[in-house]
Amino acid sequence: MTSQAAAATSIDGEAGIIAVLRPLAAGFGGALGLADDCAQLTPAPGQDLVLKCDPVRAGVHFFADDDAADIAWKALAVNVSDLAAKSARPVAYLMALSFPEHPPRVWLERFAAGLGAAQEAFGIVLAGGDTDRAGGPLSITVTVIGEVPVGRMVRRAAAQVGDVLFVSGTLGDAAVGLQLRLDGQLAPRAGLDDQSARHLLGRYLRPAPRLGLKAALRNHARAAMDLSDGLAKDLGRMLAASSAAAGMTLGATVSAVDLPLSQPFRMALSCGVAAIADALAAGDDYEVLAAVPPNAADAYRAAAAAGGVEVTAIGTVEAARGLRIVDASGDEIDLGRTGYDHFSAAVDPSTSQQ
Amino acid sequence: MTSQAAAATSIDGEAGIIAVLRPLAAGFGGALGLADDCAQLTPAPGQDLVLKCDPVRAGVHFFADDDAADIAWKALAVNVSDLAAKSARPVAYLMALSFPEHPPRVWLERFAAGLGAAQEAFGIVLAGGDTDRAGGPLSITVTVIGEVPVGRMVRRAAAQVGDVLFVSGTLGDAAVGLQLRLDGQLAPRAGLDDQSARHLLGRYLRPAPRLGLKAALRNHARAAMDLSDGLAKDLGRMLAASSAAAGMTLGATVSAVDLPLSQPFRMALSCGVAAIADALAAGDDYEVLAAVPPNAADAYRAAAAAGGVEVTAIGTVEAARGLRIVDASGDEIDLGRTGYDHFSAAVDPSTSQQ
Numbered sequence: 001m002t003s004q005a006a007a008a009t010s011i012d013g014e015a016g017i018i019a020v021l022r023p024l025a026a027g028f029g030g031a032l033g034l035a036d037d038c039a040q041l042t043p044a045p046g047q048d049l050v051l052k053c054d055p056v057r058a059g060v061h062f063f064a065d066d067d068a069a070d071i072a073w074k075a076l077a078v079n080v081s082d083l084a085a086k087s088a089r090p091v092a093y094l095m096a097l098s099f100p101e102h103p104p105r106v107w108l109e110r111f112a113a114g115l116g117a118a119q120e121a122f123g124i125v126l127a128g129g130d131t132d133r134a135g136g137p138l139s140i141t142v143t144v145i146g147e148v149p150v151g152r153m154v155r156r157a158a159a160q161v162g163d164v165l166f167v168s169g170t171l172g173d174a175a176v177g178l179q180l181r182l183d184g185q186l187a188p189r190a191g192l193d194d195q196s197a198r199h200l201l202g203r204y205l206r207p208a209p210r211l212g213l214k215a216a217l218r219n220h221a222r223a224a225m226d227l228s229d230g231l232a233k234d235l236g237r238m239l240a241a242s243s244a245a246a247g248m249t250l251g252a253t254v255s256a257v258d259l260p261l262s263q264p265f266r267m268a269l270s271c272g273v274a275a276i277a278d279a280l281a282a283g284d285d286y287e288v289l290a291a292v293p294p295n296a297a298d299a300y301r302a303a304a305a306a307g308g309v310e311v312t313a314i315g316t317v318e319a320a321r322g323l324r325i326v327d328a329s330g331d332e333i334d335l336g337r338t339g340y341d342h343f344s345a346a347v348d349p350s351t352s353q354q
Numbered sequence: 355m356t357s358q359a360a361a362a363t364s365i366d367g368e369a370g371i372i373a374v375l376r377p378l379a380a381g382f383g384g385a386l387g388l389a390d391d392c393a394q395l396t397p398a399p400g401q402d403l404v405l406k407c408d409p410v411r412a413g414v415h416f417f418a419d420d421d422a423a424d425i426a427w428k429a430l431a432v433n434v435s436d437l438a439a440k441s442a443r444p445v446a447y448l449m450a451l452s453f454p455e456h457p458p459r460v461w462l463e464r465f466a467a468g469l470g471a472a473q474e475a476f477g478i479v480l481a482g483g484d485t486d487r488a489g490g491p492l493s494i495t496v497t498v499i500g501e502v503p504v505g506r507m508v509r510r511a512a513a514q515v516g517d518v519l520f521v522s523g524t525l526g527d528a529a530v531g532l533q534l535r536l537d538g539q540l541a542p543r544a545g546l547d548d549q550s551a552r553h554l555l556g557r558y559l560r561p562a563p564r565l566g567l568k569a570a571l572r573n574h575a576r577a578a579m580d581l582s583d584g585l586a587k588d589l590g591r592m593l594a595a596s597s598a599a600a601g602m603t604l605g606a607t608v609s610a611v612d613l614p615l616s617q618p619f620r621m622a623l624s625c626g627v628a629a630i631a632d633a634l635a636a637g638d639d640y641e642v643l644a645a646v647p648p649n650a651a652d653a654y655r656a657a658a659a660a661g662g663v664e665v666t667a668i669g670t671v672e673a674a675r676g677l678r679i680v681d682a683s684g685d686e687i688d689l690g691r692t693g694y695d696h697f698s699a700a701v702d703p704s705t706s707q708q
Contacts, residue, residue: 030402035595036510037436037579038500039405043397051393051481053407053448053497057488082391094407096495127405134411136490141450143407143497146392156390225391241389 010102017097017131020108024115024126028092031127039128041092047147050088054079058137063181068107069114070205075140076118078228081209081286085226087154087217088146090124097131098139122209148218157241158223159291163317165252166221166300168210168287168309170262171231175282176274177204190271196264203262207286212307220300223291230281231259235289236323242291253324254315256280256333280325291317364456371451371485374462378469378480382446385481393482395446401501404442408433412491417535422461423468424559429494430472432582435563435640439580441508441571442500444478451485452493476563502572511595512577513645517671519606520575520654522564522641522663524616525585529636530628531558544625550618557616561640566661574654577645584635585613589643590677596645607678608669610634610687634679645671 011017018034025031030040043049056075058064076093083090103111119125124144177200180186187197209226217224223242227234235252243250259279261269268274290311292300297313304311325333365371372388379385384394397403410429412418430447437444457465473479478498531554534540541551563580571578577596581588589606597604613633615623622628644665646654651667658665679687 032509032511033598035598036440037406038440038442038507040507041403041405042504043401043403045399047397049395049397049403051395051448051497051499052391053450053482053495054484055450055452055486055493055495057452057486057490060486060488086390086392088392094405094497096407096409098409098411098493128407130408132409132411132414134414134491134493136411136493137488139409139452139488139490139493141407141409141495143405143448145405150396153392153394155386157386244387244389 009106010104011108014131017103017108020112021126024112024119028125028127030092034128039092039094041127041145044147046150048150048153050083050086050146050148050153051143052079052082053141053143054082055139055141057139064138066205068110069117071140072111072114073118073206075142076115076122076124077207077209078286079142079144080122080124080211081207081226081228083144083146084209084211084213085154085217085224085288086146086148087152087214087224088148089214090122090211091145091147092125092127093145094127094143095129096141097129098134099131100136100138101133122211152218154217154221154224156223156225156238157245159238159242159250159317160222160246161250161317161319162294163222163291164294164297164313165235165254165315165317166290166292166311166313167227167231167260168213168304168311170260170265171285171287172265172274172279172282173200173203173262174207174284175278176265176268177201178284179273181205186273190273192268192271192273196267199262199264200268204284207284209286210288210309212309213288213304214307216300216303216307217288217290220296220303221290221292225289227285227287227289229283231279231285231289232281232323232325238289238291239317239323248319249321251318251320251322251324252315253318253326256325257328258312258314260312363460364458365462368485371457371462374466375480378466378473382479382481384446388482393446393448395481395499398501400504402504402507404437404440404500404502404507405497406433406436407495407497408436409493409495411493418492420559422464423471425494426465426468427472427560429496430469430476430478431561431563432640433496433498434476434478434565435561435580435582437498437500438563438565438567439508439571439578439642440500440502441506441568441578442502443568444476444565445499445501446479446481447499448481448497449483450495451483452488453485454490454492455487476565506572508571508575508578510577510579510592511599513592513596513604513671514576514600515604515671515673516648517576517645518648518651518667519589519608519669519671520644520646520665520667521581521585521614522567522658522665524614524619525639525641526619526628526633526636527554527557527616528561528638529632530554530619530622531556532638533627535559540627544627546622546625546627550621553616553618554622558638561638563640564642564663566663567642567658568661570654570657570661571642571644574650574657575644575646579643581639581641581643583637585633585639585643586635586677586679592643592645593671593677602673603675605672605674605676605678606669607672607680610679611682612666612668614666
């Protein structure tokens, strides 16, 4: 495309961008049609607000040439996933968009379509935001607002000795999806069937926040968090926070054979495209890790199922330092890596999320 | 500095960064020590929440080599300024930090000191956030949460014909401050005294949200917004939003001779370092524009003074299209530029905020 043609189809002002996004705020009076400086929110009586702000950036969390609808979905999903893990009901979000250059109109419309689909799926609506243009990669900063009955937010730091560790859904799919996204020939070369490949890629591109766990978490879990940087690292964070809160050292034993794996992931394992470590230490799962008192484990499982989410017990919290991963015979597996850290990894997702 | 020495003094993990920032969250229980996925906020009964998310980025809103304490102050101030214009009381904020590389410890400590000073000045506290490392410039995305009594947020879109337009403080100082920041020799070369230069530079580096206007705005203003992109452009936005809300075309006449100018700005004018257009169309003022019914004008001025803020009447809202700037004889001045638009300007602040 010539630069003249590009200019003709790009949106060259903040007002133009806001006009494309305005319909996304139609369902929320406090958005004031995106025409005020701030959004206004009248909290429901008896509810706490739960707040989270987690940006995604091209080259780190997605690829600049991903479908704009997928980028939009993921930007919202990774934040709503945190609300889901806290048993909060999504209410509204703010979004700050930073573009490296004038966005093409068709791109922005796809982006708005992806946001619209995600809004409908998650029950959330745009309340306000900001757009600018800056050097550097496309950056999308979403701040989500959810609500829970006062005092009922499920904490990260509340795990106790003896609690059963549950994860929702299946682990490792997104890690394989990322490999497939990086190498379009990987699936055919390895003999992975199309359907499995599509499923795994979809898990990377369009994570699904586990909002169906709300009642199970609120009524039965002691502690919970979502898994964004890999089970090993995130469980380590839960144990560290819970240790600090409890004033004692907590650890856990996780059984590798109990890790929930999808059928497509198992296919990828058998083709050599996936490794069990993907389910233990790779990021982007957006499943929910919960610590549940043993006498509530059955009720947690049943309430999760009633919400349409399968959960799997993978281990137990212990009064010991560290995280032990054991195989079927109870022997410890050396993990060798502990998850994704933005400050100890390269920036390019082709190397950083291995 | 060798890269080895740099590594020794840089902070190489998210946990290390959070440890430096944690004291900033000490005053807010819902921050949960920055050790949970989300922040929790129990709204005060009878209050609406007011929300704003406005990122700042190196090369657009500040210079990468600015004092980290000034960068931090500005990142928070530009958002709190929006709360001030809505007559909201600041409550808490979330902050997403994106670093191009490992931040040096001394930089992060200066940054935290600047945030701490701003928190104390604005009466706000850190509730949560996120840090990552990405290609591109340093980016700081602050989401502020304020509160107002239910239904009392001062809107942008509520100006009416006959309303008196007031601005707080003085205009144009920051535009000159930016010029001084760009050219350290400008002041001595032009014969601008040190004290004036320091004042103007300070207005650019450390904007002061007009929180003292809270009662005046809430009790006497019909509409208000803060001035971030220049009076002409932002007043145009207020008129456009108010026109849409009122279902009629609103305009305004602003008297250039009534624009409030600081003594240092007048010195800069006389040295040829400033132009009157800086007070009309340059960004970064962070003063509050208010539309006040004529019969409330005296009360607005008095309430503002009681809050420690001087306000100046600069014009009137009219039933006519457009914004007219007139000189002392009532003749229209051709503005020639209408303020800062991120999508119609170059990215480098040395050229984009002229």
